[in-house]
Amino acid sequence: MQFINELFGNVLNFTWQEAVMIAIGVILVTLAIKREMEPTLLLPMGFGAILVNLPFVNTEAIETLFNAGIASELFPLLLFIGIGAMIDFGPLLSNPKMLLFGAAAQFGIFFTLAVAMLFGFGLIDAAAISIIGAADGPTSIYVANYFGSQYQGAIMVAAYSYMALVPIVQPPVIRAITTHKERLIRMPYSPHSVSKTTKIVFPIFVTIVAGTIAPKSAELIGFLMFGNLIRECGVLDSLSQSAQKELANLITLVLGISVAFKMQADLFVTVETLVIIALGLVAFVFDTVGGVLFAKLLNLFCKNKVNPMIGAAGISAFPMASRVVHKMGREEDPGNFLLMHAAGANVGGQIASVIAGGLIITLVENLL
Amino acid sequence: MFSFSWNPEMFAVSLPIMAKGMVGIFAVICAIWGFAALLNRVTGRHGADK
Numbered sequence: 001m002q003f004i005n006e007l008f009g010n011v012l013n014f015t016w017q018e019a020v021m022i023a024i025g026v027i028l029v030t031l032a033i034k035r036e037m038e039p040t041l042l043l044p045m046g047f048g049a050i051l052v053n054l055p056f057v058n059t060e061a062i063e064t065l066f067n068a069g070i071a072s073e074l075f076p077l078l079l080f081i082g083i084g085a086m087i088d089f090g091p092l093l094s095n096p097k098m099l100l101f102g103a104a105a106q107f108g109i110f111f112t113l114a115v116a117m118l119f120g121f122g123l124i125d126a127a128a129i130s131i132i133g134a135a136d137g138p139t140s141i142y143v144a145n146y147f148g149s150q151y152q153g154a155i156m157v158a159a160y161s162y163m164a165l166v167p168i169v170q171p172p173v174i175r176a177i178t179t180h181k182e183r184l185i186r187m188p189y190s191p192h193s194v195s196k197t198t199k200i201v202f203p204i205f206v207t208i209v210a211g212t213i214a215p216k217s218a219e220l221i222g223f224l225m226f227g228n229l230i231r232e233c234g235v236l237d238s239l240s241q242s243a244q245k246e247l248a249n250l251i252t253l254v255l256g257i258s259v260a261f262k263m264q265a266d267l268f269v270t271v272e273t274l275v276i277i278a279l280g281l282v283a284f285v286f287d288t289v290g291g292v293l294f295a296k297l298l299n300l301f302c303k304n305k306v307n308p309m310i311g312a313a314g315i316s317a318f319p320m321a322s323r324v325v326h327k328m329g330r331e332e333d334p335g336n337f338l339l340m341h342a343a344g345a346n347v348g349g350q351i352a353s354v355i356a357g358g359l360i361i362t363l364v365e366n367l368l
Numbered sequence: 369m370f371s372f373s374w375n376p377e378m379f380a381v382s383l384p385i386m387a388k389g390m391v392g393i394f395a396v397i398c399a400i401w402g403f404a405a406l407l408n409r410v411t412g413r414h415g416a417d418k
Contacts, residue, residue, distance in 0.1 A: 195411035
């Protein structure tokens with residue numbers, strides 16, 4: 001009997017909060033496998049959530065990974081090299097006007113900051129929460145960690161979950177603020193050829209401009225653009241391939257499970273987590289609203305009308321946002337091909353979200 | 369620590385951040401847009417490296 005007690009006694013040490021976290025972990029793993037929702041991150045995060053919530057479990061290794069990779073901001077930055085090497089700025093450079101939609105679709109970040117403060121969050125936590133609206137995992141991790149927010153776990157889960165839920169969140173918002181006639185607007189695609197020189201100079205220039213105007217974004221944008229420069233320079237193909245595959249895969253592998261360190265029951269099973277998840281939805285909705293309304297505003301002044309749905313593709317979630325817009329366009333008019341325009345706006349959103357992260361840090365730090 | 373409360377005065381404090389943030393992001397993006405358009409125009413004339 002004593003042997004059985006020694007062997008299974010720990011079962012009685014489960015708290016209900018730990019049980020809830022294990023259930024959340026199982027849900028995340030299930031969503032990753034069954035629905036293929038951001039599986040590269042939701043699966044490690046889900047499994048990590050199960051692991052760190054076992055009673056009396058030793059989390060030293062995960063804590064070490066967290067401190068080495070996330071608290072030091074290393075993992076998100078290294079991941080950005082891989083992401084930069086994967087991005088083709090061609091559609092954006094072919095029609096650089098699409099960058100503007102990337103800027104407009106960051107509205108949700110700043111709106112959510114205001115709403116979070118309205119509901120009682122302090123400035124630092126509100127800023128960390130608002131960055132869910134960047135729709136960009138590494139930027140969310142970087143900014144939440146920079147501010148040392150106690151809600152990092154909830155912020156990261158919300159950021160990645162909503163990125164996966166873009167096809168569910170965006171369409172009703174887009175339909176609510178556009179008319180059928182607006183959604184039918186066709187945009188002829190006449191791409192201009194983009195020279196290799198342009199593709200090489202572009203990441204260097206973006207780093208200089210963004211790093212000068214928003215110095216806090218210099219590291220984030222710099223690593224992203226460094227990855228892209230490796231891709232476009234034409235003389236580092238092997239490094240580019242490594243960055244896109246091995247580096248990105250390795251970092252992704254440990255990033256999710258490291259984040260799980262902040263998913264321990266006492267930190268996560270709180271009312272605040274539910275509020276943060278609701279605020280994440282607010283951020284994504286108002287990102288979409290910002291992008292779409294900006295496109296409608298442009299249409300008041302431009303001769304060549306823009307399909308306002310393109311504005312919704314200005315969020316950073318790539319390629320989900322552009323696919324959503326393209327699909328909605330085809331549903332309204334099967335002959336309407338918006339994909340390349342949407343991809344341009346979407347890539348613009350990737351740049352803009354990083355800059356927005358740097359601006360949030362700069363503006364909030366100035367007030368502290 | 370977070371406690372639920374209704375803070376319209378804090379909302380007012382956050383509005384200048386929102387305004388500066390959106391102006392800032394459009395300023396950076398417009399600079400990048402202008403440069404990209406300029407680059408396209410300049411390098412477009414020299415078609416050799418297309």
